[in-house]
Amino acid sequence: MLSKTEGDASSSGLLCLENETFLKEKVESVDENYIADYHEECLQMLFDREMSFGFKKSEPLVLCxxxxxxxxxxxxxxxxxxxxxxxxxxxxxxxxxxxxxxxxxxxxxxxxxxxxxxxxxxxxxxxxxxxxxxxxxxxxxxxxxxxxxxxxxxxxxxxxxxxLEWRMSLVTPFAFLHFFITEMCKSSPPDMKVIIHLILFTMKEVNVMEHRPSVVAVAAILRALNQRLSRKAWECRMNSVSFSGFLEIEDVFTCYNLMQKVEMGKSNMQKTVNLPDLSSTRVTDPLADSSTSAK
CATH class of the missing domain: 1.10.472.10 (Cyclin-like)
Structure with missing residues (x-):
């Protein structure tokens, strides 16, 4: 058994290893390629989950x-x-x-x-x-x-x-925002209020089964970044991102055009959809958010 003095010395020695300089060096030494690989794997997992539950325009919900x-x-x-x-x-x-x-x-x-x-x-x-x-x-x-x-x-x-056959762990557009914004908005961050308004607007306008969550997410980001993209500029922007191969480009374009209605009905949007106050909105990595849990 350690004496009190020995125990204090041992504990002190361990704590010294975790000083501020040591931790800072460790953080700075993290391989950026490792982080990129981690994000790619997480994004792949989200796409796999999305596809496994089937969001298909071929199975629309006809609303009377x-x-x-x-x-x-x-x-x-x-x-x-x-x-x-x-x-x-x-x-x-x-x-x-x-x-x-x-x-x-x-x-x-x-x-x-x-x-x-x-x-x-x-x-x-x-x-x-x-x-x-x-x-x-x-x-x-x-x-x-x-x-x-x-x-x-x-x-x-x-x-x-x-x-629903107890299949409840579905993906939403918000799960993709962190990953898409990280790659698409390196120079200037988008207005998160606009993105969230666009996502909620789309949720109101169409059956959410018609557009994959990833499609809604990327369309909302593109609309928030630039309201006047030509078709050619829009396609160039989409082809420049690494995850474009996972998306149906025409579906993204359709959703992108749908969101233009926001500009047309902007003045009535708050009243019609009853959109909430977004003043404290922030985006986090959904896979690193410990508050998410199944109960």
């Missing part, structure tokens, strides 16, 4: 006027609830992926408007369990005019889980 209306209401409530609970933007987007995928597989009668509200709650609750560290009690997920019991919400959650 009723579904368009209730879907718009669902998005409005989800964005309000996201802000109220302090959830991340990817949680709101993920809940709409659940919402759209569920409606693609399961039909809800137009007479059961309450069921659509209940579906909104269940999708946001499930998304929060996948993305957030702290999830409110189900009793806190309420929509004005409705008072669903916890057991009722749980039954809808189970229906969503079974309908």
């Amino acid at each position: 006027n009723y579904l368009k209306h209730v879907r718009s209401e669902a998005i409005t409530w989800i964005l309000k609830a996201r802000a109220a609970f302090g959830f991340r933007f990817q949680t709101a987007y993920l809940s709409m992926i659940y919402f759209d995928r569920f409606l693609f597989r399961y039909s809800i009668d137009s007479e059961k408007s309450w069921a659509m509200r209940l579906l909104s709650i269940a999708c946001l609750s499930l998304a929060a369990k996948m993305e957030e560290m702290e999830v409110p009690a189900l009793s806190e997920f309420q929509i004005e005019g409705f008072n669903f019991e916890t057991k009722t919400i749980q039954r809808m959650e189970l229906l969503v889980l079974n309908t």
